[in-house]
Amino acid sequence: QVQLQESGPGLVNPSETLSLTCTVSGGSISSYFWTWIRQPPGKGLEWIAYISYTGSTNYNPSLKSRVTISLDTSRNQFSLKLSAVTAADTAIYYCARTVAGKVNNYYYHMDVWGKGTTVTVSS
Amino acid sequence: QSALTQPPSASGTPGQRVTISCSGGTSNIERNAVNWYQQLPGAAPKLLIYNNNQRPSGVPDRFSGSKSGTSASLAISGLQSEDEGDYYCAAWDDSLNGRELFGGGTKLTVL
Numbered sequence: 001q002v003q004l005q006e007s008g009p010g011l012v013n014p015s016e017t018l019s020l021t022c023t024v025s026g027g028s029i030s031s032y033f034w035t036w037i038r039q040p041p042g043k044g045l046e047w048i049a050y051i052s053y054t055g056s057t058n059y060n061p062s063l064k065s066r067v068t069i070s071l072d073t074s075r076n077q078f079s080l081k082l083s084a085v086t087a088a089d090t091a092i093y094y095c096a097r098t099v100a101g102k103v104n105n106y107y108y109h110m111d112v113w114g115k116g117t118t119v120t121v122s123s
Numbered sequence: 124q125s126a127l128t129q130p131p132s133a134s135g136t137p138g139q140r141v142t143i144s145c146s147g148g149t150s151n152i153e154r155n156a157v158n159w160y161q162q163l164p165g166a167a168p169k170l171l172i173y174n175n176n177q178r179p180s181g182v183p184d185r186f187s188g189s190k191s192g193t194s195a196s197l198a199i200s201g202l203q204s205e206d207e208g209d210y211y212c213a214a215w216d217d218s219l220n221g222r223e224l225f226g227g228g229t230k231l232t233v234l
Contacts, residue, residue: 035223037168044126044211044225044226044227044228045160045168045211045213045225045228046225047213047222047223047224047225050223058220058221058222059222060222061219061220061222094167094168099173100215105154105155105156106154106155106156106215106217106221107155107156107173107174107215108155108156108158108214108215108223109156109158109170109173109174109213110158110160110168110170111170111173111179113167113168113169113170114167115167116167
């Protein structure tokens with residue numbers, strides 16, 4: 001069974017860069033799309049970005065200027081970097097395997113999720 | 124484009140049928156596939172319904188999805204106490220460069 005595990009610092013200083021890694025086990029990262037999602041405390045889900053197995057990316061317009069997503073096929077990992085963080089970036093960050101494409105219409109669903117990692121932005 | 128619109132709360136008694144609505148627009152729900160995610164307390168979200176009405180393996184047939192125009196619905200029949208949690212609709216929005224949109228979430232309470 002494919003499993004995803006997020007890792008990274010739980011505390012980040014304001015104005016610095018948040019860096020997270022998602023490690024994929026039980027399957028190859030060289031297929032599917034891979035997504036980052038976050039959930040602020042007590043709030044709903046927010047889509048951050050995806051990267052495909054070919055390396056193509058798409059970012060949430062509200063975060064695009066601060067976000068970079070990358071893929072490391074040799075380590076079966078993909079990563080998220082979010083720069084110039086503020087307290088508003090405090091959230092649980094999830095990574096997810098994603099099935100996506102277009103057959104007449106777009107389909108995009110996240111079928112395997114990591115357990116999430118809590119990131120707090122504070123000095 | 125703002126988030127898809129869901130009622131903030133829903134409730135029902137064990138055994139009842141409950142529906143949760145999700146409203147969007149032409150560039151998301153009407154044109155593209157709708158998915159539903161279940162988030163139980165303290166857990167990560169889980170895919171419940173994909174491509175409007177498909178259930179992943181292991182999801183009971185008590186859960187069903189439908190779509191009409193710019194709206195979608197999730198129905199839960201034979202409500203059980205373990206269904207209590209948050210439910211999110213989602214769809215790809217193909218305006219501009221495209222992005223995934225989530226609904227604001229509906230908190231389901233089993234009375």
